Amino acid sequence: MENNTSHGTYKWILTIAAACILLCFGAGNIDIIAGAIAWLTNLIFPLLLGLLMALIFNVIMYPIEQKLFSGSNSPLKKKARRPLAIFLTLLIIFGIFISIAFLIIPELISGVKILLKIIEEIINKLSLPENALDFSSLPIIGNFTRMDTAVDTIRTIAGCLIDFFIGLVFSVYLLANKEKLRKQITRLANAWLPIRLVQIISHITYVCTSTFRHFIIGQATEAVILGSLCAIGMWLLQIPYAAMVGSLVGVTALLPMVGAFIGAGAGAFIILTESPVKALIFIVFLVILQQIEGNLIYPRVVGSKIHFPAMWVLASIIIGGSLAGPMGMLIGVPIASSAYALLKEATEKREQNTKI
Secondary structure (H helix, E strand, O other), rough: OOHHHHHHHHHHHHHHHHHHHHHHHHHHHHHHHHHHHHHHHHHHHHHHHHHHHHHHHHHHHHHHHHHHOOOOOOOOHHHHHHHHHHHHHHHHHHHHHHHHHHHHHHHHHHHHHHHHHHHHHHHHOOOOOOOOOHHOOOOHHHHHHHHHHHHHHHHHHHHHHHHHHHHHHHHHHHHHHHHHHHHHHHHHHHOOOOHHHHHHHHHHHHHHHHHHHHHHHHHHHHHHHHHHHHHHHHHOOOOOOOOHHHHHHHHHHHOOOOHHHHHHHHHHHHHOOHHHHHHHHHHHHHHHHHHHHHHHHHHHHHHHHHOOOOOHHHHHHHHHHHHHHHHHHHHHHHHHHHHHHHHHHHHHHHHHHHOO
C-alpha cells in the first residue's frame, strides 16, 4: 500500500516538474512558439475553414437528408440522397446570402455616394482648394500609392477567394464522406491509443459537436428574430430602409452579442444620408432593442441550448475576436461552452468521488 502511495507521489512530482520545465521553456521562447503557431495556422487555414463550413452546413443538411426519399427503398434514390442534400444545403445558404447582398449592397453604395457628395459640398463651402487634401496629386507619391494599394488589394482578395474555394471543396468532401471518415478515425484511434483515452476523446468530440450544433441553431434563430424585430420597429417608427437595415442587423447578429452593434453602425450610416434625425432615432431604438434581446431573447434562445453563462459568452467573444477576428468571435462561444460543459462534468464527477 505504501509503495503504491509513494509511486503515486513520485508520479505527481515528475508531472509537476515536467509542466514547470515546459512553462519555463515556453515563456523563454514565446516569440518562436507564437510564430510557429501563426505559420501552422496560415498553412492549414483553408482546411480549418472547410471544417467550420462542414459543421455549419451539416446542421442544415442533416434534417434535409432525413426527409429526402425517407419512404423509398430504391437504391438509386438512396444513392442520390446525400449529393442532393448537399446541393440543396449549398443552394439554401448561398441563396440567402446572395439575396441579402443584392438587398444591402446597392443601398450601401448609394449611401456612400450621397455622403461623398455632402463632404464635397462642405469642402466647397469652406473655399478650400480642390487639391488641398489630395496627396495623390503629387505624381510620384500618387502613382506609387495607387499601385501599391491596388496590388495589395488584388492579392488580399485573391488569397481570400482561394482559401474560401479550397475550404468549400474540402467541406463538401467531408460532408459526402463523413461516415467513412468517422470509421477511419475510430479505427486508427482504437489501434494506436489506449481504450480509456479513446473513450475520453469520443466523449469530448460528442460534447463539442453537440454544443456547436445547438449554438448554430440558436444563433441563427436569434439573428432572424432580431432582424425581424428591427425591421418591424423601423417600419412602425417610419425610419427609411427598414427591410434592408433589418436584414443587415440580422446578418451581423450571427456574431454573438457584438454583431448587432456592427449592424447598427452600418445601418445608422445609411440612414444618415437620408435623415440625421431618423439616424439618431434608429440608434436609440436599436440600443433599446439590443438590451431587450440581450437580456430576454438571447439567454432563452441561445443560452438555453448551450447552457453557458452570459459573462463567459462575452469573455469568449472578446478573446476569440482578439485571436482570430470575426471567425474567432463565431467559434469562440461554442469552444468555450464545450470546455465549460466538460469542466463542469469533470468537477461534479470528482466531487461525487470525494464524497464516497
